[in-house]
Amino acid sequence: MAILKGLYRLGSLVVTTFASGGRVSQSIRYPALTGSSPGLDCRGDQCRMRQELDVRQWRSVLAVLAPVADLPARSLLFFDDYGEPVQQMAVAPESGGLAFEELVCAMLHPDQQQLGCPLAVRAPHRPTGSLMDWERRWSQSDEDAFEELLRQVGDRRQVLYQAVRDKFACPVRSETVPSLLSLAAERATPLTVCTGNRGVRLCLSAPWSSPRWQQGQCHLAHNGTLISLDMGRVASVWRLRRPGPGRVLTALEALDSEGRWLWTLSSGGDEDAWLTLLGEALIQEGRPGALFA
Structure with missing residues (x-):
């Protein structure tokens, strides 16, 4: 510190x-x-940055x-x-x-x-506990309760998302992402992009530039900020609905091949404009097979 x-x-x-x-x-x-x-x-005038550090x-x-x-x-x-x-x-x-x-x-x-100290080793994690009450807990959860739900599956979010019905989590085609980003840039609609790692969670809201694609990377820019999303790491994309202040909030979330979080796209402040964009860009697909029996 x-x-x-x-x-x-x-x-x-x-x-x-x-x-x-x-x-x-x-x-x-x-x-x-x-x-x-x-x-x-x-x-700022058109943007917002939220950064959370876990210095532990x-x-x-x-x-x-x-x-x-x-x-x-x-x-x-x-x-x-x-x-x-x-x-x-x-x-x-x-x-x-x-x-x-x-x-x-x-x-x-x-x-x-x-x-110098030896590096930690990532231990394999097997999900435990019943899936039967996950929908109930999801529908009643605030941010902290939802994070606790994810910890119970070792942050393999796809395990949780496949266990609930489509009204909570629904897989969508990856083509949804470039369509959504292009529409948002064309209409100058602000979007929030959240990404990070074990020590930093960063959420940036802005009317982003038109996406620029280069060797599997999607680049978004706004006033000195450049976000580069590695689309080659994206194994699945999910539309999520979760409780929010006064209404249900909707987001798109990208996961890697192990079902772990990569990044989230959500409203930049105007939830109705975001839902309109999402409704026009979203391409739904069938559910993949479960990750565990």
Whole structure:
């Protein structure tokens, strides 16, 4: 937390958030971090950023003073306890480099050789418990209760989605995604894109540019933010309906081949406009076979 608070005070940062389903690159001036539970909720004229950090998952950090390969100078690269990158933060060229070097000298451990530790190993997870009450719990769940439901299946979300009826979770064709993104850009309708990793969950709402496709990557841009979604990792796409404040909220969610979360598309603020877009773009398909007996 001390390193992050120091970084945020340096001014403009170029931040890359790594995710299983792609990455988000931002050139941004962060507000100061306060308190012990880091989270940001920033609003602009047409956009909004919500960022939640789980610093318990941030295990190590690499400081880069001079450029190495594709790592920029004056940057910090944070890793989780599986050795996977969480976020990379580089000081923007107009910010003072001396302040970054002072931060590194003050905050990083002087004896780096003593900080090595074996990486954790991902243990296989088998779902347990009955599926019979999942619909009831889904329909009554708030955000925390829904996350607890997912933890019970080891975050293999497809297990849960296949166990409930279509009015809760319905598989859709992958062609729905480019159709939806193109329609939203044509009509300048804001959308919310959520993605992240074990240490960062990032949700960005904006009227995104027309999707640009390059070697299986879908790129969306808005005012210094570039979201790159790796469509090659997407094994299934689901339309979800969940309880929200005063109404049922609808979203599209992409999962990988193990049924784990990659990213979510949802309303950028106007739920009715979002539902209209979704109704025109959505291509439904039959349910695949169950992941376990």
